[in-house]
Amino acid sequence: MEIKKYNANPILTKADVPFRVNSIFNPGAVKVGNQYMLLCRIEMPNGRSSLIIARSKDGINFKVDDKPALTPEDHKEFYDYVVWGVEDPRIQKIGDKFYVTYTGYSKNDPLVMLAETEDFNSYKIIGPVSEPSNKDAALFPEKINGYYWKMDRPTLEGHQAIWINKSPDLIHWGGYKFLYESEKGCWEADKVGGSTPPVKTKEGWLFLYHGVRGFGISNLYKIGAMLLDLNEPWKVLGKTKEPILQPDLDYERIGDVQNVVFTNGWIIEDDGSAKIYYSGADTNICLAETTVDYLLSLCK
Ligand code: BMA
Numbered sequence: 001m002e003i004k005k006y007n008a009n010p011i012l013t014k015a016d017v018p019f020r021v022n023s024i025f026n027p028g029a030v031k032v033g034n035q036y037m038l039l040c041r042i043e044m045p046n047g048r049s050s051l052i053i054a055r056s057k058d059g060i061n062f063k064v065d066d067k068p069a070l071t072p073e074d075h076k077e078f079y080d081y082v083v084w085g086v087e088d089p090r091i092q093k094i095g096d097k098f099y100v101t102y103t104g105y106s107k108n109d110p111l112v113m114l115a116e117t118e119d120f121n122s123y124k125i126i127g128p129v130s131e132p133s134n135k136d137a138a139l140f141p142e143k144i145n146g147y148y149w150k151m152d153r154p155t156l157e158g159h160q161a162i163w164i165n166k167s168p169d170l171i172h173w174g175g176y177k178f179l180y181e182s183e184k185g186c187w188e189a190d191k192v193g194g195s196t197p198p199v200k201t202k203e204g205w206l207f208l209y210h211g212v213r214g215f216g217i218s219n220l221y222k223i224g225a226m227l228l229d230l231n232e233p234w235k236v237l238g239k240t241k242e243p244i245l246q247p248d249l250d251y252e253r254i255g256d257v258q259n260v261v262f263t264n265g266w267i268i269e270d271d272g273s274a275k276i277y278y279s280g281a282d283t284n285i286c287l288a289e290t291t292v293d294y295l296l297s298l299c300k
Contacts, residue, residue: 001273001289001290001291001294002290002294003244003245003276003288003289003290003294004288004289004290005245005249005286005287005288006060006286006287006288006289009249009251009280009284009286009287010251010280010284010285010286011060011061011062011285011286011287012024012038012040012054012062012064012284012285013283013284013285014283014284016054016062016063016064017042017052017064018064018066019066019067020045021042021043021044021045022043022044022045022047022256023042023043023255023256023282023283023284024040024041024042024043024052024064024284024285025040025041025043025262025279025282025283025284025285026040026041026087026088026089026262026263026264026279026282027039027040027041027054027089027264027265027277027279027285028088028089028090028091028100028102028264028265029091029265029266029267029275029277030091030093030098030265030267031059031267031269032120034057035055035056035057036055036056036057036058036059036062036267036275037053037054037055037056037120038053038054038055038056038062038265038277038285039051039052039053039069039089039091039100039120039265040052040053040054040064040285041086041087041088041089042068043085043256047085048072048083048084048085049085049086049087049105050068050069050070050071050072050085050086051068051069051070051071051086051089051102052064052065052067052068052069053065053069053120054285059267059275059287060287062285069120069123070086070100070102070115070123070125071086072084072085072086074123074125075104075125076125077127078104078113078125078127078128080106080108081104081106081108081111081113081127081128082104082105082106082113083105083106083107084105084106084107085103085105086102086103086104086105086113087102087103087105087110087135088102088103088135088136088264089101089102089264089265090102090137090138090139090194090196090197090264090265091197091265092138092139092140092141092197093141094139094141094142094148096118097116097117097118098116098117098118098120099114099115099116099139099170100114100115100116100117100123101113101114101129101137101138101139101150102115103135103136104128108132109132109133110132110133110134110135111128111130111131111132111133111134111135112128112129112130112134112135112137112150112152113125113126113127113128113129114126114127114128114129114170126170126171129150129170129171129173130152130154130173133154133155134152134153134154134155135152135153135193136151136152136153136162136193136194136195136210136264137150137151137152137153137194138150138151138152138194138196138197138198138207138264139170139197140197140198140205140233141197141198141199141200142200144166144230144231144233145231146168147166147167147168147175148166148167148168148169148170149164149165149166149167149233150164150165150166150167150173151163151164151179151194151198151207152164152165152194153192153193153194159181159191160181160191160192160193161178161179161180161181161192162179162180162181162192162193162194162209163176163177163178163179164176164177164179164233164234165177177234178234179228179234179236180192180209180226180236180239182211186213187211187213187220187222187242187243187246188210188211188212188213188222188224188243189211189213190212190213190214190219191211191212191219192209192210192211192212193209193210194207194209195207195208195209195210195223195262195263195264196208196263196264196265196266196276197266198228198233199266199268199292200230201227201292201296203227203237203296203299204227204228204229204230204237205227205228205229205230205233206225206226206227206292206295206296206299207225207226207228208223208224208225208226208244208263208266208276209223209224209225209226210222210223210224210262210263211223211224211243218258218259219257219259219260220246220247220259220260221247221259221260221261221262222243222245222246222247222261223243223244223245223246223261223262223263223276223278224239224240224242224243224244225239225240225244225295225298225299226238226239226240226299227239227296227299237299238299238300239299240295240298240299241298244290244295244298245261245263245276245278245288246261247259247260247261247280247281249280251280251281251283251284251286252280252281252286253280253281254281255280255281255282255283255284256281256282256283257281257282257283258281259281260279260280260281260282261278261279261280261286262278262279262282263276263277263278263279265277268292272291272292272293273289273290273291273292274289274290274291274292274295275287275288275289276288276289276290
């Protein structure tokens with residue numbers, strides 16, 4: 001199998017949300033038992049985002065909850081860091097708990113927020129786990145060499161790169177290391193960032209990332225895959241030479257931000273198939289299907 005966009009995309013649009021929103025997009029994804037869950041970003045009519053759950057039995061037909069799961073107002077003591085919205089969640093299961101890393105947006109610039117949940121009904125908001133400007137953070141699913149690990153994407157002086165860091169308790173972070181920045185003059189030349197949370201494979205930690213190139217008045221957002229060493233996760237073992245997903249179709253080209261495919265959630269099934277939930281043009285939610293083995297073969 002190569003990579004197949006589902007033929008009835010998009011699988012969710014704002015018409016599926018039971019109240020008025022501007023858009024639904026960029027979901028984190030998780031399978032709990034037999035239930036597929038997307039933690040979707042909804043941009044409210046005022047232009048600020050909250051997160052809401054959509055549920056499915058088959059990974060394709062989703063029903064959106066009646067009310068949001070996490071809003072800026074839920075953040076109480078951390079409200080100052082999320083006043084302008086909570087965005088782009090990545091879900092990782094570590095032990096018995098689910099951890100959500102997401103962007104908190106405010107006049108303080110974007111930064112990485114962390115929350116934990118056991119059931120997606122109630123959330124404990126741990127708070128910011130980076131300084132600004134930083135986004136696109138994802139946790140690794142298990143400790144490596146005795147530490148929790150996180151990748152994120154700080155904004156450096158005039159450029160952006162993916163970095164990796166570690167923590168004994170998910171709260172105090174350090175050991176910062178550079179992970180990856182694009183070469184110039186290619187599809188990902190202007191910006192990269194982590195996309196889906198890493199999964200463990202026999203060959204290394206596999207994750208999807210996004211690459212951006214500006215052309216004329218538009219940025220083109222495309223998706224690639226990368227493989228990291230299992231014991232030394234700051235070492236890139238391989239990556240796709242070309243994007244695996246790019247905006248081609250009308251629902252990916254036309255919307256609030258044109259020419260964007262963006263993902264922050266995928267589900268790896270027991271048989272090694274992968275459901276990639278991605279958004280077209282920051283406006284909807286779509287599905288693409290592939291396998292871990294195929295992605296690994298592209299990273300060599
Ligand atoms: C990134 C994030 C995403 C968005 C993408 C394309 O910087 O803000 O939320 O999908 O840009 O606009």
